[in-house]
Amino acid sequence: MRNRATAPAEFSITDLCKESGITTRTARHYEDIGLLSPSRRGQTRVYSSADRTRLRLILRGKRLGLSLEDSRQIIDMYEPGKTNVDQLNSLIDAIRQQREKLNQQLDDIGNLLKDLNQSEAACIDALNTTGDS
């Protein structure tokens, strides 16, 4: 059981960036704006698997067209921390708003997929018509 290939618990900046498909500049930028806060060994950044998870969430947000600020808010939703009742309520509101946006997106994607299917069919049709004669 020893020496089993376990997932590493620490990452250098280049490793993290390579596996995530971003540049180091981007990772540092995310740190500048407080989206990531890796620990340091001397000057050098050391990323934990928690940092890696945060980054993954950020990138998922980007794929959905969210701004970094949006992603920050959503990620913050995951750890309410402050157990103030008002905050919790407004948090629930925010969650429901996000859900509405996502449902709208689901709808949009469905329609766009339909459109694409039609376009593709038309293309293939045109190709066949051209090919025969």
Place this chain on the structure above:
Amino acid sequence: MRNRATAPAEFSITDLCKESGITTRTARHYEDIGLLSPSRRGQTRVYSSADRTRLRLILRGKRLGLSLEDSRQIIDMYEPGKTNVDQLNSLIDAIRQQREKLNQQLDDIGNLLKDLNQSEAACIDALNTTGDS
């Protein structure tokens, strides 16, 4: 049957913008970059229902996080126009790539919705626990 409230075939810029939730500046910007090309009555822009449809497609793209250039490409897919075989083939490729992106988005949305559900449940839980004692 006369005088039935038919959808208007022409729109002023303010009407179009109001119903679409954008500013006139935005509409003019889309024209600047060639995304819209309304006809003119003198100097004044006149938008057809085709223009309106294009705008709707652009806005749908925005909701999905697409850039205006992306939207332009997708919209152009709808009217192949040039029936060159190579173009059709690369168009089909583009369509398939788009479809992959959309499927990824579907996946992301599903996961994000799950996360949000959990967060909301945790919030409600926290509220109840605080409320009781």
Place this chain on the structure above:
DNA sequence: AGTGGATATTACGTTAACGTCAACGTAAGC
């Protein structure tokens, strides 16, 4: 004739999300 409202053009300003140097430190290997 004057006023108000919608339209137009021109042009500079702004924000987000990085890109792109420059200049430097440090540890590894030959």
Place this chain on the structure above:
DNA sequence: GCTTACGTTGACGTTAACGTAATATCCACT
């Protein structure tokens, strides 16, 4: 001791997608 690779901190540049005046025109009222 020199190169190579990876790391650091500035700091200015860039692109997209508009915002924000400033100024001018045209048409309908009063």
